[in-house]
Amino acid sequence: xxxxxxxxGTASNGIGKALANEMKLQLINIEAKDLPDGESxxxxxxxxxxKIAVIVQSLYPxxxxxxxxxxxIIDAVKSLNPNKxxxxxxxxxxxxxxxxxxxxxxxxIQLLLRLFKCAGAHALITIDxxxxxxxxxxxxxxxxxEPIRLFSDALSAYKGKAVILAPDVGAxxxxxxxxxxxxxxxxxxxxxxxxxTGMISLKAGQNFNFxxxxxxxxxxxxxxxxxxxxxxxxxxxHDASKVIVVASHLIMAGDCYKRMKTAGISKIIGTNTIPNxxxxxxxxxxxxxxxxxxxxxxx
Amino acid sequence: xxxxxxxxGTASNGIGKALANEMKLQLINIEAKDLPDGESxxxxxxxxxxKIAVIVQSLYPxxxxxxxxxxxIIDAVKSLNPNKxxxxxxxxxxxxxxxxxxxxxxxxIQLLLRLFKCAGAHALITIDxxxxxxxxxxxxxxxxxEPIRLFSDALSAYKGKAVILAPDVGAxxxxxxxxxxxxxxxxxxxxxxxxxTGMISLKAGQNFNFxxxxxxxxxxxxxxxxxxxxxxxxxxxHDASKVIVVASHLIMAGDCYKRMKTAGISKIIGTNTIPNxxxxxxxxxxxxxxxxxxxxxxx
Numbered sequence: 001x002x003x004x005x006x007x008x009g010t011a012s013n014g015i016g017k018a019l020a021n022e023m024k025l026q027l028i029n030i031e032a033k034d035l036p037d038g039e040s041x042x043x044x045x046x047x048x049x050x051k052i053a054v055i056v057q058s059l060y061p062x063x064x065x066x067x068x069x070x071x072x073i074i075d076a077v078k079s080l081n082p083n084k085x086x087x088x089x090x091x092x093x094x095x096x097x098x099x100x101x102x103x104x105x106x107x108x109i110q111l112l113l114r115l116f117k118c119a120g121a122h123a124l125i126t127i128d129x130x131x132x133x134x135x136x137x138x139x140x141x142x143x144x145x146e147p148i149r150l151f152s153d154a155l156s157a158y159k160g161k162a163v164i165l166a167p168d169v170g171a172x173x174x175x176x177x178x179x180x181x182x183x184x185x186x187x188x189x190x191x192x193x194x195x196x197t198g199m200i201s202l203k204a205g206q207n208f209n210f211x212x213x214x215x216x217x218x219x220x221x222x223x224x225x226x227x228x229x230x231x232x233x234x235x236x237x238h239d240a241s242k243v244i245v246v247a248s249h250l251i252m253a254g255d256c257y258k259r260m261k262t263a264g265i266s267k268i269i270g271t272n273t274i275p276n277x278x279x280x281x282x283x284x285x286x287x288x289x290x291x292x293x294x295x296x297x298x299x
Numbered sequence: 300x301x302x303x304x305x306x307x308g309t310a311s312n313g314i315g316k317a318l319a320n321e322m323k324l325q326l327i328n329i330e331a332k333d334l335p336d337g338e339s340x341x342x343x344x345x346x347x348x349x350k351i352a353v354i355v356q357s358l359y360p361x362x363x364x365x366x367x368x369x370x371x372i373i374d375a376v377k378s379l380n381p382n383k384x385x386x387x388x389x390x391x392x393x394x395x396x397x398x399x400x401x402x403x404x405x406x407x408i409q410l411l412l413r414l415f416k417c418a419g420a421h422a423l424i425t426i427d428x429x430x431x432x433x434x435x436x437x438x439x440x441x442x443x444x445e446p447i448r449l450f451s452d453a454l455s456a457y458k459g460k461a462v463i464l465a466p467d468v469g470a471x472x473x474x475x476x477x478x479x480x481x482x483x484x485x486x487x488x489x490x491x492x493x494x495x496t497g498m499i500s501l502k503a504g505q506n507f508n509f510x511x512x513x514x515x516x517x518x519x520x521x522x523x524x525x526x527x528x529x530x531x532x533x534x535x536x537h538d539a540s541k542v543i544v545v546a547s548h549l550i551m552a553g554d555c556y557k558r559m560k561t562a563g564i565s566k567i568i569g570t571n572t573i574p575n576x577x578x579x580x581x582x583x584x585x586x587x588x589x590x591x592x593x594x595x596x597x598x
Contacts, residue, residue: 037522037550038360039393044403061337064367071414075405094338104343106374111418115370118417119410223336251336 002052002083004296007044009057009073011066013275015090016056018285023292025054030073040069044076052296053082055121059093060274061251067093067112071119078120084299086123087116088288090273091249096221098134113138123295127273127284128220128248141298143291147271148174150282151246152181154269155216158244159183162214167231171219178218178246189231202234215240221249222270225256229263242266250276301351301382303595306343308356308372310365312574314389315355317584322591324353329372339368343375351595352381354420358392359573360550366392366411370418377419383598385422386415387587389572390548395520397433412437422594426572426583427519427547440597442590446570447473449581450545451480453568454515457543458482461513466530470518477517477545488530501533514539520548521569524555528562541565549575 005026008016020027031043055077057070070087077085097108113135116124123141132144155162159182166175166188179186189202215235217228222245232243243265250270252260257278260268268279304325307315319326330342354376356369369386376384396407412434415423422440431443454461458481465474465487478485488501514534516527521544531542542564549569551559556577559567567578 036552037520038362038552039396039407040363041396042405043401046403062363063337064339065361065363068363068366071410072405072407075407075410076399076403079399079406080403097338097340100375100378102342104345104375104379106341106371107378108338108371108374111370111374115414115417118414221336253335253337 002050002299004052004054004086005046005048007048007053007055007073007077009055010040010042010069011058011060012056013058013060013090013272015058015088015272015285015288018283019054019056019088019288019292022285022289032069040065040072042069042072042076044073044080047080048077049081050083052084052086052299053077053080054086054088054292056088056090058090058273060091061253063093071115074116074119074121084122085120086125086292086295086299087121088292089124089126090271090284090288092126092129095130095134098131109134110137123299125288125291125295127271127288130220141295143295145284145287145291146177147248147282147284147287148177148181150271150284150287151178151218151269154280154282155182155244155246158214158216162216162244163187163210163240165189165215165217165231165235167217167219167227174218174220178216184216189234202230204234204238208238210235210238210240212239212241214242214244216244216246219245219247221251222247222256222268223251224253225260228265229259232260232263232265236264244269246270249273250279252276252278301349301598303351303353303385304347306347306352306354306372306376308354309339309341309368310357310359311355312357312359312389312571314357314387314571314584314587317582318353318355318387318588318591321584321588331368339364339371341368341371341375343372343379346379347376348380349382351383351385351598352376352379353385353387353591355387355389357389357572359390360552362392370414373415373418373420383421384419385424385591385594385598386420387591388423388425389570389583389587391425391428394429394433397430408433409436422598424587424590424594426570426587429519440594442594444583444586444590445476446547446581446583446586447476447480449570449583449586450477450517450568453579453581454481454543454545457513457515461515461543462486462509462539464488464514464516464530464534466516466518466526473517473519477515483515488533501529503533503537507537509534509537509539511538511540513541513543515543515545518544518546520550521546521555521567522550523552524559527564528558531559531562531564535563543568545569548572549578549580551575551577
């Protein structure tokens with residue numbers, strides 16, 4: 001097998017280093033700086049000729065900066081004649097703009113995947129990319145990792161003793177998977193828009209009463225927090241004993257954390273795809289390592 | 300001829316509108332917002348099917364944001380089935396990283412040009428892109444505009460009465476062109492590094508004394524101002540009566556303006572490729588219009 005090296009990008013949140021440790025691979029820290037005029041400078045300071053270059057770069061805020069830096073890193077890596085280039089993008093920005101919802105919009109994530117390929121990437125691993133199907137646009141090997149197992153481990157105290165709640169229909173499969181691992185019940189909320197007033201209310205598809213059980217709300221991303229806060233209010237008003245929120249990616253922009261706390265969410269669990277000091281953060285490095293082995297074997 | 304529409308990007312500094320007025324073309328203002336999580340949203344709200352779409356987007360700071368937004372705009376435009384896509388990028392970021400100066404660096408501008416093509420652009424017009432030769436990497440029609448005529452017009456009072464100074468050898472051709480238009484003398488400075496101390500000093504290639512004439516320093520970009528400030532000190536200490544600085548692109552990061560003033564620069568002249576409230580700014584729209592006509596005729 002061709003040997004691989006891990007190249008730690010400008011936004012890896014420690015995952016590059018953990019991955020290199022886990023897989024006993026060489027770690028290359030890139031040289032990076034912000035130039036005085038606002039441009040980004042990157043450089044790969046080591047030879048990687050004929051090796052598989054595994055670039056670790058998460059696309060958390062500032063997303064646009066981290067995207068351009070990833071493209072620059074790919075270009076720099078490519079110039080060093082690696083055997084192949086594998087991207088590990090723990091948080092894939094723009095994944096929610098997976099199609100043109102209105103005429104005249106970009107299909108942002110499809111564009112990004114095309115650009116990564118165009119810059120020189122051959123394979124891609126990411127964590128919970130909103131709609132895994134949209135990754136098929138990437139012309140190369142691609143793997144989307146569900147970190148549900150990490151949440152199940154972190155929530156072991158609630159095994160068989162809580163209800164898993166999807167805050168909308170989009171999160172239903174996630175709730176189902178977590179419930180199955182934890183041997184818990186699950187349910188979901190549907191958004192109901194009043195045609196006269198335009199007000200949005202929530203209704204549960206089943207189990208309208210949480211019977212004084214803890215409720216675990218699961219989603220892919222917490223961005224402003226609005227979705228999980230709405231769901232928390234629903235749970236609290238339907239006899240939840242407490243509310244825990246789990247999500248793969250914790251953006252938690254602005255005053256999101258404060259608003260979540262005020263809404264009475266007792267615990268927030270996520271992963272280290274995005275830096276976050278306020279939640280219980282699970283390390284995705286081992287999950288990535290398992291999947292990276294599969295990709296490396298297939299190249 | 301196929302009709303064209305001007306699409307005003309998220310960073311056109313008014314050039315899109317001026318260009319549409321000048322050429323009597325339809326102007327489309329894009330819908331754009333920064334989403335709460337930090338991603339950029341853009342949308343083209345009008346039909347452009349079968350027309351030549353001319354996107355105006357300058358890549359001034361924050362460069363990385365404006366680059367990603369340009370790529371998103373190209374993708375959105377492409378989905379509306381235009382006849383062709385022409386990019387007008389008044390200030391082309393990363394133009395100074397036109398090659399790999401050290402092993403392991405990206406060739407940033409070559410990458411960007413590849414990405415614009417990959418996203419869907421067919422032609423490109425830009426202003427004074429540091430090394431026009433690097434634009435040949437763009438697989439499509441490409442035009443680089445020299446705005447020297449605008450500077451010569453703005454400096455008409457100094458015709459035949461000043462010395463044009465290139466602050467380094469790289470700016471020599473620019474100084475020569477301006478001197479020729481203005482019927483002035485010109486000279487240039489060379490950087491001289493002391494092998495023992497590492498100190499950089501400047502020396503003029505010819506005309507070591509400015510004979511109490513005004514000195515007009517010309518460069519392509521003013522970024523931190525260091526280059527023109529050094530040249531100003533040289534000019535002042537070699538009998539310049541006053542120093543005027545002209546440059547196509549005025550980034551002027553941080554305390555650049557204050558430092559330029561302190562160094563005794565009496566006037567700064569640039570263009571509107573980058574927003575700047577402190578300098579005398581010349582509008583490049585007419586120059587772009589002339590060149591856009593050429594491009595449109597050739598498509």
